[in-house]
Amino acid sequence: MSAAPTAPVSPTPAATPGKGIRRIRVPQKLRNLELFLLLFVCAVNAFAVVIVQFGALGSADLTVVTLGAGLAVLVFAMHIALRLVATNADPFILPIASLLNGIGIAMIYRIDIAEKLTGWESTALRQVVWTAVGVALAIGVIVVIRNHRVLQRYTYVAGLVAGVLLLLPMLPVLGQEINGARVWIHVGSFSFQPGEVAKIALAVFFAGYLVSRRDSLSMVGRRMLGLRFPRGRDLGPILVLWALSMAIIIFQRDLGTALLYFGLFVVMIYVATGRASWVVLGVGLFLAGGVIASQVLVYVNDRFTNWLDAFNPASYDAQGGSYQLVQGLFGLANGGLIGTGLGEGRPDITPLAQSDYIIASLGEELGLAGLFAIFGLYLLFISRGLRISFAGQDDFGRLLGVGLSFTLALQCFIVIGGVTRVIPLTGLTTPFLAAGGSSLVANWIIVALLLRLSDTVRNQPRLVI
Amino acid sequence: MTRELKRVSIVVFVMFLALLVSTTLIQFFQADNLASDARNARTIYASYDVERGPILVDGQPIAVSVPTGDEFKYQRSYPQGPLYSAVTGYYTLGQGSSQIEQSMNDYLSGTSDSQFLEYLDRLVTGKNPQGASVELTIDPVVQQAAYDALGSYQGAVVAIEPSTGRILAMVSKPDYDPNSLAAHDSQQVLDTYDQLLAAPGDPLINKTINDLNPPGSTFKIVTTSAALQNSGLPVDHTEPNLARLPLPGSDATVANAGGGTCGGGDTVTIATAFVLSCNIPMAELGIEMGESSLGDMANAFGFGSELSIPMDVSTSEYPRGLDDAQLALSAFGQGSDVATPLQVAMLSAAVANDGTIMTPDLIDEIRAPDLSVLQSFEAKEFSTPLTDVTASELSKLMVEAVDNGAATNARIDGVSVAGKTGTAENGEDDPYTLWFTGFAPADNPRVAVAVVVEDGGGLGQSGTGNELAAPIAKRVLEAVLSK
Numbered sequence: 001m002s003a004a005p006t007a008p009v010s011p012t013p014a015a016t017p018g019k020g021i022r023r024i025r026v027p028q029k030l031r032n033l034e035l036f037l038l039l040f041v042c043a044v045n046a047f048a049v050v051i052v053q054f055g056a057l058g059s060a061d062l063t064v065v066t067l068g069a070g071l072a073v074l075v076f077a078m079h080i081a082l083r084l085v086a087t088n089a090d091p092f093i094l095p096i097a098s099l100l101n102g103i104g105i106a107m108i109y110r111i112d113i114a115e116k117l118t119g120w121e122s123t124a125l126r127q128v129v130w131t132a133v134g135v136a137l138a139i140g141v142i143v144v145i146r147n148h149r150v151l152q153r154y155t156y157v158a159g160l161v162a163g164v165l166l167l168l169p170m171l172p173v174l175g176q177e178i179n180g181a182r183v184w185i186h187v188g189s190f191s192f193q194p195g196e197v198a199k200i201a202l203a204v205f206f207a208g209y210l211v212s213r214r215d216s217l218s219m220v221g222r223r224m225l226g227l228r229f230p231r232g233r234d235l236g237p238i239l240v241l242w243a244l245s246m247a248i249i250i251f252q253r254d255l256g257t258a259l260l261y262f263g264l265f266v267v268m269i270y271v272a273t274g275r276a277s278w279v280v281l282g283v284g285l286f287l288a289g290g291v292i293a294s295q296v297l298v299y300v301n302d303r304f305t306n307w308l309d310a311f312n313p314a315s316y317d318a319q320g321g322s323y324q325l326v327q328g329l330f331g332l333a334n335g336g337l338i339g340t341g342l343g344e345g346r347p348d349i350t351p352l353a354q355s356d357y358i359i360a361s362l363g364e365e366l367g368l369a370g371l372f373a374i375f376g377l378y379l380l381f382i383s384r385g386l387r388i389s390f391a392g393q394d395d396f397g398r399l400l401g402v403g404l405s406f407t408l409a410l411q412c413f414i415v416i417g418g419v420t421r422v423i424p425l426t427g428l429t430t431p432f433l434a435a436g437g438s439s440l441v442a443n444w445i446i447v448a449l450l451l452r453l454s455d456t457v458r459n460q461p462r463l464v465i
Numbered sequence: 466m467t468r469e470l471k472r473v474s475i476v477v478f479v480m481f482l483a484l485l486v487s488t489t490l491i492q493f494f495q496a497d498n499l500a501s502d503a504r505n506a507r508t509i510y511a512s513y514d515v516e517r518g519p520i521l522v523d524g525q526p527i528a529v530s531v532p533t534g535d536e537f538k539y540q541r542s543y544p545q546g547p548l549y550s551a552v553t554g555y556y557t558l559g560q561g562s563s564q565i566e567q568s569m570n571d572y573l574s575g576t577s578d579s580q581f582l583e584y585l586d587r588l589v590t591g592k593n594p595q596g597a598s599v600e601l602t603i604d605p606v607v608q609q610a611a612y613d614a615l616g617s618y619q620g621a622v623v624a625i626e627p628s629t630g631r632i633l634a635m636v637s638k639p640d641y642d643p644n645s646l647a648a649h650d651s652q653q654v655l656d657t658y659d660q661l662l663a664a665p666g667d668p669l670i671n672k673t674i675n676d677l678n679p680p681g682s683t684f685k686i687v688t689t690s691a692a693l694q695n696s697g698l699p700v701d702h703t704e705p706n707l708a709r710l711p712l713p714g715s716d717a718t719v720a721n722a723g724g725g726t727c728g729g730g731d732t733v734t735i736a737t738a739f740v741l742s743c744n745i746p747m748a749e750l751g752i753e754m755g756e757s758s759l760g761d762m763a764n765a766f767g768f769g770s771e772l773s774i775p776m777d778v779s780t781s782e783y784p785r786g787l788d789d790a791q792l793a794l795s796a797f798g799q800g801s802d803v804a805t806p807l808q809v810a811m812l813s814a815a816v817a818n819d820g821t822i823m824t825p826d827l828i829d830e831i832r833a834p835d836l837s838v839l840q841s842f843e844a845k846e847f848s849t850p851l852t853d854v855t856a857s858e859l860s861k862l863m864v865e866a867v868d869n870g871a872a873t874n875a876r877i878d879g880v881s882v883a884g885k886t887g888t889a890e891n892g893e894d895d896p897y898t899l900w901f902t903g904f905a906p907a908d909n910p911r912v913a914v915a916v917v918v919e920d921g922g923g924l925g926q927s928g929t930g931n932e933l934a935a936p937i938a939k940r941v942l943e944a945v946l947s948k
Contacts, residue, residue, distance in 0.1 A: 038664060115619075125765050204515055263689075267473055267476075270467060270469055270472075270473070271469040271470060274466065274468065274469050311502070316504065326502075326504065329495075329499055330499055330500075330502065330504075330505045330506075330507055331507065332488065332491045332492050333491060333492060333495065333496040333497075333498075333499035333500055333505075334496075334500065334505075334507045334508075334511070335492055336492055336493070336496050337492065337493060345507075346506075346507050346510055348528060349506055349507060363488060363491075363492060367492065368488055368489060368492040369495060371488050372485065372488075375481055375484060377482055378481070379477075379478075382477055383474075386470060386473070386474050386477070389466075389470050390467060390470055395466065398466060398470075402470060402473060405477075406473060406477065409477040409481075410480070410482060412480075412484070413480040413481070413483070413484065414482075416488075417480075417483065417484060417487070418487050420484065420487035420491055421487060421491075422483050422484065422487045463547070
């Protein structure tokens with residue numbers, strides 16, 4: 001983020017983005033840097049798995065490392081794809097995603113060992129398979145979509161796709177309710193959370209829609225309290241989104257996803273129109289909806305009670321109470337500054353230690369130092385995404401870049417903030433780390449889109465829009 | 466659009482800043498609090514990862530951690546079974562711990578502040594964590610003698626070295642085998658624990674320090690001390706020698722044990738009253754001296770004071786705000802007086818040690834795994850209730866009580882033993898609490914002892930302290946003297 005360019009957005013060719021981009025514009029150098037980082041990441045990941053084995057099993061088991069090597073091959077395939085079709089793509093995005101994904105697998109594997117899960121029962125194995133699917137799809141995206149502006153043509157298709165994906169879990173046979181939230185679909189023996197993929201479709205839809213409509217959304221309106229508020233008739237989109245979020249809270253019982261979508265929309269409309277009044281409106285609407293929901297809906301109210309009064313025995317012992325939250329805090333405390341070491345803690349005591357609570361598991365075994373490193377990786381990843389938006393030439397690409405980056409940041413904040421009691425706990429997956437196929441696949445597609453955007457930014461002469 | 470992007474960047478940064486702050490708060494600032502939460506199972510598991518330090522008596526382990534193959538790595542073992550159950554206490558998975566296992570937990574588990582550097586060292590080198598060893602002041606010979614002497618009575622024996630405060634023996638019965646609570650099968654432990662909790666005689670309670678009984682006639686040590694020292698009465702000060710004393714403001718009366726007067730004559734001296742353990746002259750004395758003289762002396766002996774040895778000792782109480790009837794009863798250890806056996810032993814210890822009570826303590830030495838000494842025994846004064854003059858006068862009275870008075874069953878051939886019995890009433894039909902406290906040799910005391918036999922020793926209201934408690938004390942004194 002510190003790489004914010006100083007040049008204003010103006011149609012003069014002199015408006016160059018940050019100097020850094022110019023300096024490493026030689027594609028070969030970018031890709032070599034990426035290769036070097038990837039080799040380093042693979043070594044770290046393999047090392048993490050071996051440490052887990054020594055910590056939790058007491059001996060090394062090379063078959064698992066072989067499995068990881070298979071994944072590494074796939075990641076290197078993606079690297080080669082980039083060399084061929086996106087030579088100017090950002091060199092940090094792929095290594096960071098791989099590193100987070102690998103650390104996640106190591107931790108999931110570690111908890112499998114604690115819970116004595118092997119074969120297809122093993123979550124880690126499924127995570128490896130889903131990673132393979134995710135990386136393969138990412139390669140597909142990067143190869144098929146040679147120019148991100150193609151996506152703008154499918155603005156409304158994307159909107160429709162997002163709507164359908166969101167509705168799928170509500171269908172009778174297909175939909176499935178797990179832990180009270182109805183956000184899964186079930187095909188054969190596989191569960192999938194379509195909402196994870198829907199966020200990408202939504203980002204594409206918002207970007208396309210806002211680029212075409214932003215003039216009417218920003219130019220007219222009444223001034224009030226120093227802010228220009230939109231006309232009544234322009235309130236349509238934000239009200240629709242608000243209604244959608246509320247519907248998710250009420251029918252799918254999924255606070256986190258609702259907050260994610262709505263936050264994504266508010267940020268994108270703010271960036272598109274430059275009008276802070278949208279943020280005021282959006283935050284106000286969501287807070288109002290949240291307060292009403294906490295009064296009306298029992299499960300929302302419980303979340304608030306668990307958050308504010310976690311250590312009260314009444315919350316702790318209640319069904320759906322703060323037990324998990326408190327156990328997660330115990331785990332984090334057990335880790336302390338430098339952690340117990342991989343395989344040496346007891347993260348498996350906390351329910352959902354592999355998915356919603358993987359950050360607590362990592363905090364326990366890698367300590368505060370490890371969490372800071374992970375947060376650093378996320379920040380770096382997100383800043384690379386935001387950088388695309390700063391440097392981008394077309395507003396669709398810039399909006400899509402900020403949308404995709406921001407959903408990742410917001411998702412991190414919602415889930416990690418929930419675990420560490422910054423906000424009430426809501427069920428969302430920690431990007432790249434948590435066990436869960438849909439989330440992984442979606443995030444790898446985001447990786448591909450950001451890589452494509454970054455390639456375009458560097459590759460093409462600046463256009464006047 | 467760039468301005469907006471900058472602001473969004475700032476928002477992202479602030480969100481991550483919030484996460485950095487929250488994780489720092491949890492993992493650094495609140496970590497200790499969270500770790501000590503009773504619901505934190507990780508702390509329990511972690512404590513089992515440590516090779517808990519042994520508890521030693523005369524260099525021999527009475528509690529030791531032995532390696533197991535299961536997930537807890539070590540299991541606690543008590544080689545002597547029930548002999549030391551009152552001292553070591555138990556150490557369970559899930560039901561907590563007690564006695565030394567509890568009060569010395571920081572050292573035994575290697576988490577005390579003085580072991581912090583070692584902890585860091587282990588963290589870096591990856592060595593197995595190990596706790597410190599705790600050596601006790603208990604003398605195994607005296608402990609065994611006390612354990613055998615108390616036999617199957619419900620009660621307690623505690624012996625201390627008057628010149629230092631070292632606790633030489635600590636026995637509480639009914640006992641239990643701490644091994645039965647050390648198992649790793651938590652259901653089995655829970656069942657055993659519930660059984661012991663419901664068992665008659667409360668085996669899990671250490672009666673030497675946590676069981677309060679009316680001290681009965683052993684309290685006459687306090688009353689006589691108060692008369693001689695606080696009220697300045699001579700030992701031949703006389704009181705009317707009655708067969709029945711009506712309690713002021715009540716239709717109840719006080720009698721001497723066994724009925725009748727206290728020896729012959731119309732008056733009786735303090736000395737005779739003490740030696741023969743008569744209630745009526747003591748009651749008269751109490752009313753004459755008043756509550757403050759008696760109460761201040763009781764407090765000087767340790768009543769109303771908190772004490773840790775290092776287990777917390779229940780506070781013995783001498784009540785305040787008494788009317789004359791209550792004052793009369795309190796003067797011979799009835800009414801609302803309650804005392805632990807340790808407190809009663811401290812009465813003898815004060816007399817034995819020229820009027821000064823040394824703080825009783827069980828900890829002789831604590832050694833880190835590398836054998837460096839972390840803490841060692843240091844004799845400390847607890848209080849000085851008596852001048853050496855009063856102490857020697859009381860000593861003479863206690864010797865006389867054993868030689869020719871109410872405590873004759875504690876006599877040891879060739880040794881001058883000082884002692885005082887007690888036969889305390891509980892409820893109207895409840896069995897008596899039988900006491901003996903004393904020390905030996907009277908001229909150069911090496912041990913002070915208190916014995917309590919509860920539940921009347923099975924004899925209801927027909928047993929006496931001299932009959933049941935004094936012979937037990939005698940065997941404990943002999944064990945020390947024969948060394």
